[in-house]
Amino acid sequence: MGCRRGHSVYQGQLGDTRLEYDGQDTLAGARIYFRLPKETQLKTCTIGIVQDQSICPVKDIMKQAGIDTEKYSPHPIRSAASTKAVEKGHSIENVKQHANWSRNTQTFERFYYKPTTTLTLGSQITNSIFSTENLATLEAGAEATEIVLGTTNNQNVAEAKAENVLL
Numbered sequence: 652m653g654c655r656r657g658h659s660v661y662q663g664q665l666g667d668t669r670l671e672y673d674g675q676d677t678l679a680g681a682r683i684y685f686r687l688p689k690e691t692q693l694k695t696c697t698i699g700i701v702q703d704q705s706i707c708p709v710k711d712i713m714k715q716a717g718i719d720t721e722k723y724s725p726h727p728i729r730s731a732a733s734t735k736a737v738e739k740g741h742s743i744e745n746v747k748q749h750a751n752w753s754r755n756t757q758t759f760e761r762f763y764y765k766p767t768t769t770l771t772l773g774s775q776i777t778n779s780i781f782s783t784e785n786l787a788t789l790e791a792g793a794e795a796t797e798i799v800l801g802t803t804n805n806q807n808v809a810e811a812k813a814e815n816v817l818l
Contacts, residue, residue: 671697730763738766 667686673679678700685694709725729750736746744754752759
């Protein structure tokens, strides 16, 4: 466990955190103890429990729209909305700043930015390969052989064949 206090970084131990319970053995919060060597007093920080409150407003809006939030999470909406903003002409840097994406990494560009032109091209390629239509073509092939002029007995004659192929 690490914690920053002022300009110092404190590396805590598991024993420096105590869970606190109310009278009915229900978790009420946690208390973190800071043991800094240059100070004589022990410092504490109490963290409470937030109950019956949503910490994700997007999830609340999804529920109001009738979307099953147990099946669909808000994270793909964040990705799709950010991609749409870039497609509408906003710079990637501005979108990353607005959506609180890290500006120092390429995480958004590598994993979440999904331009629809790329998806459309991918769909076209996939559909052309795995098409449900039966396209029949006629492939004709000819095999030339030797023909000798001035003879009456020609044993080598050109052969032609045709084959129907389903694509």
